[in-house]
Amino acid sequence: MIQDNILITPELLHYLQSSKNDPNKGFVIKLDMNKTYDLQRETFGDLLGMKVVEKWDNYLGLPLPVFLAPKGVIEDIQAKISRTWWLGKEKGGFWTMLPWKTLCHPKGMGGLGIRDIQLLNLAFLGHQVWRFINNKDTLCFKVLSSKYFRDGDIFHPKRVEKASFTWSSIAAAAKAFKDGFGWQVGSGIRINIWIDNWGLEGLNGGVLNSNMLNPNECSVKDLWLGDCRSWNIGKVHELYGQDLGDKICNLLIGGEGQCDRTVWFHNPHVCFTSKSAYSWLLLKEMGLGPHRFFWKALWKLDTIPKVRVFTWRVGHDILPTNVKIASIQRGFGQGCPRCGAEYEPLVYALKDCPTSRATLSIGGWNETTISKDYKNCIDWLEDMMRVLDKRAMTNLMTTLWNCWNNSNSFIFRGKKEEAQVIWDRASTLSQDFHICNLMNELLLSPNLAVKKWEQPPRVFVKINFDATGVITELVME
Template structure:
């Protein structure tokens, strides 16, 4: 990962390159010999899910690339006097900021790459109002959160006259006194009820404070690649919602597996059990490798992961000799997940030994 990461900090890798790199990583993970590609029991997308959601926590390179590029855009927002910011501002956003700047005509590949992360940064960036002098009312994201949004005016006549509102109006013009309080009457006249309530809930820092940007997905307010990657995969791409629809009840079991006080080898084996990623006879026939899916010890019964570990005659004998209590129903369930949930806190290594004895 070290080689592409350095490049991904500055440039947007083509999707084909990302897919080729991820294919190499997937081959390396599944193969058992150098001259073999190995059997890919789960897709790369499945491996990239968090461990508590059934994956292994590998990184999706396209999402990681955007999170790294978002760091460059964040630097432009928070360090406006840096050489990087001044160079790009003079060319691409003379009268705006990186969050609202268009791609422009004939952009450099560097700007095209950073601009690709604009949607991601918009999702979590919010202006923290200080004096309000540097923040435009209509074109910057300074109210609400996750994501912060721009405001729209409620232009109407007040006492027989129409409010004169400038497009370049600053937030400081909505403040009164020493800049730490809102002009409530003006805010009510200019904005809808929904926007008004959000504005009045903000506490300005005062005239002597600078307007700054805060990242909504960390406690410190600082942008991190880790939090941005989470935003890209779980909110923008919606992986979290999709996963909840597919496996709403297995998260507890996955967390239990990864929190076990046992060797990483056994944890990985249990993960493969839960994901049906073992070369048992039933799975091999399903992949058109072999024709007989029956258990070699039990006549006429298909060899599934659950059968091999719990319902096979040999497995039953092993569990009995290990003095493991049978589930309350009096027999092992037809559900692998129920059996694993019952047994995880009792004997972690017996399942591994059963597999090695097959």
């Protein structure tokens, strides 16, 4: 109720301020937001442990789920998050080594799982679209549909030159999620097979062999065997092909009296959720990139967080080697500071530099694992992950981390260490971390699982029953 009032009020103000309306035109409407809130104030206060105060604190603005956040606001938020990650403080210049979009990728795809504020805002707004689909008796739906989509279809609104901020926000979410929604077959009458998404993702008029279909046949019901509520298998295969036709024929048809309804395809329970909506938007934008095996495996390494973050940076080739710095700073030397080689790319600094090579050799890494030439570090490390177990891979990354620290120590402090010293430090760190983890693992977990009855998801039915075993028969209670 409160959210409806928040959405309706800007719409009504927009109507009054429109130049198309007569200056003397007005309307009367009662928005009972204050009383509605008062009715629930005690209940919410008790549940959330909040107190009611007379004087409010600073106003923080409306939440993201209600309106589409302005582009400038989103950019400011993302800039602050980026500054915190790359610099660690509010002021000062910093080097953005990776695009913001890359940081927002899931960890299993090379990112850090940071939420993309723009996509998150759209995912929250998608709830308004879902409410309009399923709650057509609300005042908010009646007000907006009477002006923007009189046929009740939020995905095909009419064009309005100067729409209100309320409708512009909801329309943006409807446009973003249009392909994610579709029809679940009930009566089969309302679903237009020429234009609608239905049954499963990707099933629409674009995959239909229109040459084999009568123009008068436009509903899903026309694909049935008369009124038998079963698929005409031959006709379906003729129109959609063998593979897609088999999937269509496996779709369930609702019972008698069940209407067609709009569902969200990307949730097992066909209900819209912000989590599934955000994941769908993100995957739709980024696609599936290479080296997924490496990105998933690196976060499973049993080591300190610094080594895992170091591994992530190695995978993206964003450690500040001389070659990397020279790519953004004109006149900077590209040679290796430790051995004097002409070029120092990352794979050379960690694997091919004599100091690093000697350290790896002491650790037992033979020539077959470190002698092969690689252009990028991520290719080498992914090959190592395919032949090493988790413990060995963890030891390798800990050793490489210490090799990198040794290079920095030589550059900034002038301190040069022998390969044996580097290896001993890496070995000690790995052993200490492993021993610490063994000491923290309890033989018996003190947390006993408490099982209780849970309400089943929507459109599911849960049946509870007990069984008693008897010598001669099985009795159901």
